Amino acid sequence: MSNIIEISDFSLPNLDVFARLTETQLRNRLEPEMGIFIAESTKVIGLALDAGCEPISLLMERKYIAGQAHGIISRCGDIPVYTADRNLLAELTGFQLTRGVLCAMRRPHLPSxxxxxxxxxxxxxxxxxxxxxxxxxxxxxxxxxxxxxxxxxxxxxxxxxxxxxxxxxxxxxxxxxxxxxxxxxxxxxxxxxxxxxxxxxxxx
The missing domain is CATH 3.40.1280.10 (SPOUT methyltransferase, trefoil knot domain)
Known part of the structure; x- marks a missing residue:
């Protein structure tokens, strides 16, 4: 069951992965198994899920919840789905979500x-x-x-x-x-x- 959370406080620590952590911090060189990456768009997120990547949380425009991202939300189980309107999300992330949906995911095991x-x-x-x-x-x-x-x-x-x-x-x-x-x-x-x-x- 999806866990929809309306964003009312930009300072929520759980939003750091989308707004405040650098690529280096997301990658976590000291503990690669704890690293995170961000997938953007329902197509890319779907392919990442197909490859076995583990989703942590979603960030999306409100209109996508019952629209383009409905299938992705269903596949991700009960992870947090943070949502707001387009302008508020742009203020949070510092850029326009041209594809409407971001997903924070665990970095997959890197094969030899x-x-x-x-x-x-x-x-x-x-x-x-x-x-x-x-x-x-x-x-x-x-x-x-x-x-x-x-x-x-x-x-x-x-x-x-x-x-x-x-x-x-x-x-x-x-x-x-x-x-x-x-x-x-x-x-x-x-x-x-x-x-x-x-x-x-x-x-x-």
């Missing part, structure tokens, strides 16, 4: 390189992709081209930041991905050894 490459024939390795918009667009292209997996070198940005997730249109939850190395010193020498051991050849 070996796990995402198992059975893969075409793998894209990304180097120094520091812009989240570019990251999201690359995942969208990878999905369209039928790439089996994406590997991120240590110099790449976080694919699960809000803009990256939005631009990917949810493909970040459809294309398997992993990080190949956690420190800059582990790429390219150590990372390339892993890829060769797994039977891959570089083509570009």
């Amino acid at each position: 390189v070996e796990e995402v490459c198992a059975g893969a024939s075409r793998v894209a390795v990304l180097e120094r992709i520091a812009d989240s918009t570019n990251m999201g667009a690359i995942f969208r292209s990878a999905a369209a081209l039928g790439i089996d997996a994406v590997l991120l070198t240590p110099s790449c940005c976080d694919p699960l930041c809000r803009r990256g997730v939005r631009v990917s249109m949810g493909t970040i939850f459809q294309v398997p991905w992993a990080r190949i190395g956690s420190e800059p010193s582990q790429w390219p020498q150590q990372g390339m050894k892993i890829l060769r051991k797994l039977g891959f050849k570089t083509v570009a």
Whole structure:
């Protein structure tokens, strides 16, 4: 059963994930298993749920409760659904919710390189992709081209930041991905050894 909460106090700590925490704070480097990401739009949230991501809370315009977000609310069980009109939400978040719905979700377990490459024939390795918009667009292209997996070198940005997730249109939850190395010193020498051991050849 949904738990609809009309926003009357901007200072509620439970609204911090939508309004006051930075991407770094959401990511929680010290305790990755406690990290959070924000999914935007019913389509992207639906794909995240399909991938097994755990929802924590929803923020949406009032009109979406019985409209576009009704199915998402039903799938999310009894988590808090914070709501207000469009202008009030823009004042809270600092931007217009062009897609009307945000969902705070637990970060999924990140698989190993070996796990995402198992059975893969075409793998894209990304180097120094520091812009989240570019990251999201690359995942969208990878999905369209039928790439089996994406590997991120240590110099790449976080694919699960809000803009990256939005631009990917949810493909970040459809294309398997992993990080190949956690420190800059582990790429390219150590990372390339892993890829060769797994039977891959570089083509570009």
